[in-house]
Amino acid sequence: MQRVSIDEVRPAMVLAVTIKDNNGNILFLKGVELTDRHTVLLNNRDIRKVVVEGRPVKREENEIEKLHKEIDERFVTAGPNSIVLKIRDIIKDLLT
Amino acid sequence: MTPVAADIKERLFNIRELPTIPVLHNRILKLMDGGNYSLDDLSNLIERDQVLSGKVLKLVNSPFYGLYSRVASVGKAIVLIGSNPVRGIILSTSLFDIADEKLPGLWDHSYCCSVVSGFLANRFNMKDIGEIMTAALLHDIGKVLIRKQLPEESAEIDKTVQSRGISVMDAEKMIINVTHDAVGSWIAGQWNFPPIINDIIAYHHKPGLCGTYPKEAAIVHLSDIIVKGIGVSASMDRAVPLFDEQGWKNLALPEDELMDILSEVLDIIEAEPAFSQYLSKEKR
Numbered sequence: 278m279q280r281v282s283i284d285e286v287r288p289a290m291v292l293a294v295t296i297k298d299n300n301g302n303i304l305f306l307k308g309v310e311l312t313d314r315h316t317v318l319l320n321n322r323d324i325r326k327v328v329v330e331g332r333p334v335k336r337e338e339n340e341i342e343k344l345h346k347e348i349d350e351r352f353v354t355a356g357p358n359s360i361v362l363k364i365r366d367i368i369k370d371l372l373t
Numbered sequence: 374m375t376p377v378a379a380d381i382k383e384r385l386f387n388i389r390e391l392p393t394i395p396v397l398h399n400r401i402l403k404l405m406d407g408g409n410y411s412l413d414d415l416s417n418l419i420e421r422d423q424v425l426s427g428k429v430l431k432l433v434n435s436p437f438y439g440l441y442s443r444v445a446s447v448g449k450a451i452v453l454i455g456s457n458p459v460r461g462i463i464l465s466t467s468l469f470d471i472a473d474e475k476l477p478g479l480w481d482h483s484y485c486c487s488v489v490s491g492f493l494a495n496r497f498n499m500k501d502i503g504e505i506m507t508a509a510l511l512h513d514i515g516k517v518l519i520r521k522q523l524p525e526e527s528a529e530i531d532k533t534v535q536s537r538g539i540s541v542m543d544a545e546k547m548i549i550n551v552t553h554d555a556v557g558s559w560i561a562g563q564w565n566f567p568p569i570i571n572d573i574i575a576y577h578h579k580p581g582l583c584g585t586y587p588k589e590a591a592i593v594h595l596s597d598i599i600v601k602g603i604g605v606s607a608s609m610d611r612a613v614p615l616f617d618e619q620g621w622k623n624l625a626l627p628e629d630e631l632m633d634i635l636s637e638v639l640d641i642i643e644a645e646p647a648f649s650q651y652l653s654k655e656k657r
């Protein structure tokens with residue numbers, strides 16, 4: 278998955294994380310295909326970033342690699358448990 | 374564990390070396406200790422100290438607490454967060470003043486852990502959210518005392534962490550044979566913190582062993598891992614702590630909720646300008 282800012286959202290991107298407003302009310306459920314109508318509403322609600330399926334937005338490869346390496350290094354001391362490795366991998370995805 | 378060398382113990386736990394608390398702060402603590410005080414008394418005293426008021430308002434308006442509307446009065450802030458965070462802020466102020474120069478970034482890390490712990494505590498429907506946030510604010514306070522009291526050994530600890538790629542806990546064990554969770558719990562005892570805060574500090578690296586507050590300790594443990602994983606940590610202290618399996622089990626969090634939680638945590642962290650420097654390498 279990928280965390281993208283609202284102005285990077287293009288039609289047909291699919292939400293990977295349910296969006297809630299500041300009061301915790303659900304706005305859009307994960308699995309929803311985003312349209313322009315959605316982005317207008319998100320902008321109105323001051324929501325700046327959303328998590329979408331896949332990696333639809335191109336990013337600088339070198340930067341991604343560098344950041345992933347940095348995060349991997351940080352997590353060496355966290356041990357081999359599968360949960361903490363999952364946390365690591367989600368953070369890697371969300372931060373790039 | 375082999376006993377801590379006598380001289381290290383003496384230098385570390387020399388009580389006269391604990392930072393003194395300013396007179397006004399002491400009055401506030403005494404007032405709260407008495408238990409029998411009015412909200413006005415408390416907020417009036419707090420308002421006399423600009424820095425303290427600022428910190429209280431900053432905490433209450435943090436992305437976690439600031440969900441509904443901005444709080445501008447100290448009195449209202451205390452109604453919302455309770456008096457325990459105030460105690461935490463006062464006590465950490467004196468120690469973190471030292472930390473700023475000795476461990477730059479530790480305050481940001483601790484504050485970030487506090488905010489994330491508040492979010493998680495809310496997610497788990499915990500009742501002592503204020504205490505959990507206070508404990509998170511102070512979870513690494515032992516590191517500050519170690520740095521202040523044992524500067525040479527601390528340099529040795531830093532060197533060992535760097536050269537061997539091990540965690541601070543392991544390096545502390547090797548060099549001084551006592552770890553910052555135990556030191557922090559000792560400080561909490563000296564300052565008469567309630568048992569919940571003392572226990573969370575004592576078990577923030579091994580919440581699975583905490584008898585009385587296992588879930589509370591696990592929340593701060595998980596926050597610590599997430600916050601360090603995202604990169605909000607002191608520059609000399611980047612390594613993510615060892616994951617505690619039993620603590621995780623006690624939380625009973627379904628694995629498939631991790632992604633939602635982490636993305637919400639990231640939204641919360643990004644909403645606080647103080648943390649942006651740690652995220653600066655992030656692509657947009």
Ligand SMILES: [Fe+2]
Nearest residue numbers: 512513577578
């Ligand atoms: Fe720690």
Ligand SMILES: [Fe+2]
Nearest residue numbers: 482512513597
């Ligand atoms: Fe920490």
